[in-house]
Amino acid sequence: MPAPVALFAYRRPQHLEQTIEALRANPEARETALYVFSDAPKDASAAAGVEQVRGLLGRINGFASVQCLLRAENFGLARNITSGVSEVLGLHDTVIVVEDDIVVSPFFLRFMNDALSCYRDEARVGNISGYCYPVAGSAPEAYFIRGADCWGWATWRDRWQCFNPDGRDLLGQLRSRNLVREFDFDGAMGFTRMLEDQIAGKNDSWAVRWHASCFLRDLLILYPGRSLAANIGVDGSGTHCTGSDQSLDVNLSPTAVSVRVCPVEENLAMRAAIRDFFVQVNRRASALSERPPDIKMRLRRMFDHLRTEIRNHVARRT
16 A cells, blocks of 8 residues: 655645645555645634635545545644644554645655655665755765655654654754754755754744754655655745745656665765755855845845745745
8 A cells, every 4th residue: 555645734725736736646646545634724814725725625536535634723834744744653654745835746656655665674764755956967866865854755653753843952962962064064054053943933843853853863864866846835925935936946857766775875975966056055145245236135135035945945834
């Protein structure tokens, strides 16, 4: 049996409809159980969107089964996802997780299920990703990086038990073990700052804590060499994304990605490629100081936003 899919939705029916259609286009969908977690509105401004989403949920078809859990109160981003993942894993050994602004390739479910089966007994593999960073150059068919990711992902029940919701404890471990720079891709990415902001209540990121939980246990995430998932929500419609940006855009793979058994260790060449991707963003931002004043102001806003979106890659939105 294919792994069940947990789909999380809030108040964006147009995004959600695209997400459902993309999932349904996977041949495995008709044998897949779909669990949908619909969060309740935080305030009156969200009520209409939530109502439209819930109307859409009643029309879902094309899956082996559909169960919709309509939250009676607003759980918020982190609680809705972490509770929902735990609920599904209370019933199943594995779960594939998709949020309401992720569109996937028709080969997404095949890759996720193949990877879940292939690495089921490899305790060091904590997470499977459908998304991969748009780095320069070619990538292997699949590869490992230390940590976890969140744009179309999957895990096992025993690996999810590694999740530590205590951001303060996670940050303390990173500092005491002198892992901050490595956690931040040699200083090129602000994951530590994101974790600090979560502790301070400036974001509601479950994902940076999932990433830190896996990173501290030396767990690995399996990435596809070509992206099988893309985010369509970086358009200002979500909690942590404040405007349009294309820095993390990817083209969905037109072909299947094979799950090939490879050494269960971090691919240092791909880690360097991801680090360089972040570095290039920072270099472009630094170059603004040499621009004429009228252009510099516009570009500074653009690149400040670009860097914010990358930092928020794991600080997801509802």
